[in-house]
């Protein structure tokens with residue numbers, strides 16, 4: 107088949123990990139007889155520096171015309187909180203323009219990485235959970251501003267926004283262990299009370315095989331570490347999902363190994379590792395490309411319908427790790443570590 111993939115390296119370690127994702131995609135195309143047209147486009151801080159805009163018009167056009175978008179990471183100290191133009195709003199705009207309201211962040215513990223996690227290994231066996239984070243609403247997109255010495259960020263959700271993301275969670279839960287934990291702060295927030303009522307109604311009415319429980323976000327932050335095995339699908343709003351997925355990543359050992367998919371109503375999706383641009387290690391060629399490579403697998407699965415190809419990539423990453431391939435973030439202290447490129451090589455070798 108022929109697939110069109112927009113490739114946004116972005117900033118910091120973004121281009122380094124993306125290069126390995128692209129190499130793996132090219133290898134899959136060759137092995138399975140596909141043509142992936144990959145177009146590299148400027149995005150984030152590099153877009154600001156070159157065009158004064160984190161999401162240049164041509165980049166947006168390329169993304170809208172693609173089947174899937176593979177993104178590295180954005181941001182850096184040179185475009186900090188006080189910079190006149192910052193990269194983060196460009197990412198929010200891209201998510202909104204693509205209409206990708208459902209952010210899937212699967213967290214599975216790779217058996218080979220049990221010891222890489224700061225959590226005791228006995229808590230990790232059997233952990234297999236999926237965050238479904240709402241991605242185009244809530245406090246990220248509400249009215250913001252300054253009023254004298256006060257600042258405001260408004261958080262709003264509509265019934266429709268909660269219904270559609272709940273349906274995504276319902277479908278996914280039905281194909282997994284059939285359990286949703288909806289996370290909110292409904293003892294304090296009105297939007298959370300709406301989330302609770304609407305998600306409960308949708309699941310009861312439309313997903314008979316799925317159960318839904320509700321949990322306060324503070325308690326969820328604790329239980330995620332105390333009994334991570336008990337979670338199947340965690341459904342939550344934009345901000346809570348952002349925070350809890352970084353926490354959840356520690357179960358897997360490193361932010362560096364986790365992929366994500368952002369989907370809307372059609373097939374087109376935006377795929378990115380959940381880590382950031384890591385300016386502290388950028389340019390050194392030591393970042394872990396696994397999160398990006400696994401994001402490429404999600405792109406093949408969700409946007410191109412290439413399930414066997416996606417599984418081949420996932421198996422190759424697992425094999426490379428079980429053979430002992432380790433970048434610095436997941437290596438035992440004192441152990442030999444691979445560069446970003448060498449880790450890509452290890453995955454390619456396992457794929458072949």
Ligand code: IPM
Nearest residue numbers: 180181194197198348380382
């Ligand atoms: C993420 C990131 C982004 C977010 C930032 C870079 C805007 O932290 O994808 O989790 O908060 O959504």
Ligand code: MG
Nearest residue numbers: 348349352380
């Ligand atoms: Mg985040």
